[in-house]
Amino acid sequence: MSLDYVKFSTGFEKFMPKEYRDMVEHGPFGKKVTVSQMGSFKEILEEHPMCAGCAMTLFIRLAIISFPNPEDTITVGTAGCGRLAISQAAIPFVYGNYGDQNGVASGLARGLRLRFGDKPKDVVVMVGDGGMADIGFSGTLHSWFRKEKFTTIMLDNEVYGNTGGQESGMTNRGAVLKMAPLGKKFEKMDMVGMAKIAGCAYVATVVPNNPRRVESVIKKAVLIAREVGPTYIQAYTSCNIEYAIPTDKVMEDAKTVEDDRYKFAEYITDDAKQYLSERYGYKEFLPKPATAAAIPQA
Amino acid sequence: MYLVADISVEICAATSCRLCTQFCPEANTILYNNDAGKEKGLKYGSAYVAVDRCKGCAQCVWVCDNMAKHHAIKMIMIDQLPKAALTDNVTYGEKTTTVQLASPVIG
Numbered sequence: 001m002s003l004d005y006v007k008f009s010t011g012f013e014k015f016m017p018k019e020y021r022d023m024v025e026h027g028p029f030g031k032k033v034t035v036s037q038m039g040s041f042k043e044i045l046e047e048h049p050m051c052a053g054c055a056m057t058l059f060i061r062l063a064i065i066s067f068p069n070p071e072d073t074i075t076v077g078t079a080g081c082g083r084l085a086i087s088q089a090a091i092p093f094v095y096g097n098y099g100d101q102n103g104v105a106s107g108l109a110r111g112l113r114l115r116f117g118d119k120p121k122d123v124v125v126m127v128g129d130g131g132m133a134d135i136g137f138s139g140t141l142h143s144w145f146r147k148e149k150f151t152t153i154m155l156d157n158e159v160y161g162n163t164g165g166q167e168s169g170m171t172n173r174g175a176v177l178k179m180a181p182l183g184k185k186f187e188k189m190d191m192v193g194m195a196k197i198a199g200c201a202y203v204a205t206v207v208p209n210n211p212r213r214v215e216s217v218i219k220k221a222v223l224i225a226r227e228v229g230p231t232y233i234q235a236y237t238s239c240n241i242e243y244a245i246p247t248d249k250v251m252e253d254a255k256t257v258e259d260d261r262y263k264f265a266e267y268i269t270d271d272a273k274q275y276l277s278e279r280y281g282y283k284e285f286l287p288k289p290a291t292a293a294a295i296p297q298a
Numbered sequence: 299m300y301l302v303a304d305i306s307v308e309i310c311a312a313t314s315c316r317l318c319t320q321f322c323p324e325a326n327t328i329l330y331n332n333d334a335g336k337e338k339g340l341k342y343g344s345a346y347v348a349v350d351r352c353k354g355c356a357q358c359v360w361v362c363d364n365m366a367k368h369h370a371i372k373m374i375m376i377d378q379l380p381k382a383a384l385t386d387n388v389t390y391g392e393k394t395t396t397v398q399l400a401s402p403v404i405g
């Protein structure tokens with residue numbers, strides 16, 4: 001555990017803001033916290049300017065709680081709404097040019113492996129659909145083809161939210177947006193299909209109206225990326241501003257969209273299953289015992 | 299003035315299902331006090347809102363009404379709350395938090 005970077009320097013404790021002291025003394029560093037303990041420990045995500053009721057904010061909050069080792073995690077982001085919150089957490093955040101996130105993360109993850117050897121340092125990319133499927137598309141796909149070992153998470157609000165409502169490759173066909181007044185003419189891109197073809201070891205689609213499921217997929221994706229290969233999570237994180245969803249109906253919308261085009265789905269390679277069961281004790285992936293019927297009769 | 303979420307200790311502490319905080323988009327906002335309501339014989343402790351962090355989205359109201367079906371949360375104008383929880387007055391413990399309530403307007 002590398003907890004030194006969050007500790008107080010001797011003599012400075014009394015000058016630190018309350019939030020910082022709470023985080024050092026009652027935060028999740030060096031402990032295992034779960035979403036079911038939320039509300040009783042100090043979270044490392046602080047205040048930020050994302051809109052009231054934004055589902056992307058909720059997803060980011062859940063994701064950060066779910067990191068298996070927050071003290072050994074580095075997040076990578078890009079232009080878009082999500083960076084406004086991700087950058088306000090007490091874990092290092094790397095921010096480059098729009099769309100370069102998977103290139104940056106490739107170098108970072110390789111460098112950390114050289115520097116720290118077997119000690120896991122988790123790199124997690126979290127960016128919008130525009131930043132990933134449009135502007136950062138080739139960088140994303142190439143990092144997967146090269147089998148770069150880190151986690152990529154798409155915060156899919158099906159629009160360019162930060163710049164006021166342009167269509168992205170992930171917008172649905174026919175959707176009318178402020179800056180796409182004629183309606184989108186093409187289908188939503190199949191990034192999940194591409195992630196599988198490009199060789200990701202774990203791919204999942206998830207919606208934040210099931211916090212424990214978000215926790216489960218984030219943990220698996222981060223652990224698998226340590227040794228097996230690239231992992232990809234695509235999360236529906238609605239933009240209540242550009243899609244005019246009343247804030248108290250955001251979870252209702254999430255359920256509707258989940259039933260429609262965002263059903264929970266998980267793809268995991270055999271290598272990744274074996275790794276999770278052997279290394280981290282995941283019982284669901286233990287090899288099934290041979291059944292009686294499979295034993296040849298004497 | 300603006301709306302913030304307010305949780306009824308009486309209703310929440312009868313079950314304290316701990317659902318709302320898992321759906322509040324804001325971190326460190328809906329917190330739990332495992333001892334709240336115990337003086338009135340209520341069992342489970344209650345959720346409360348650090349109103350200085352609440353953005354007034356009412357997602358927690360939807361969750362408590364429709365998922366938990368407990369109807370413990372209401373939106374209320376911040377100056378109509380005589381006392382409320384503020385981040386500065388929250389103390390974190392091992393598995394719970396406690397808070398000194400104060401006027402959200404005067405502090």
Ligand SMILES: Cc1ncc(C[n+]2csc(CCOP(=O)(O)OP(=O)(O)O)c2C)c(N)n1
Nearest residue numbers: 079080081098128129130131159160161162
């Ligand atoms: C090279 C470059 N072009 C354009 C922009 C302007 N810009 C900032 S955020 C953004 C859109 C973000 O959309 P998306 O990636 O879908 O994320 P969201 O805001 O919807 O979460 C754009 C075009 C930029 N920062 N850099």
Ligand code: SF4
Nearest residue numbers: 051054081161239240
């Ligand atoms: S513009 Fe949309 S995606 Fe961005 S913070 Fe606001 S609600 Fe969330």
Ligand code: SF4
Nearest residue numbers: 310315316318362368
């Ligand atoms: S959802 Fe309602 S009953 Fe459950 S903890 Fe929250 S306020 Fe209390």
Ligand code: SF4
Nearest residue numbers: 322352353355356358
């Ligand atoms: S109104 Fe919104 S921000 Fe405020 S406590 Fe409820 S869910 Fe959280």
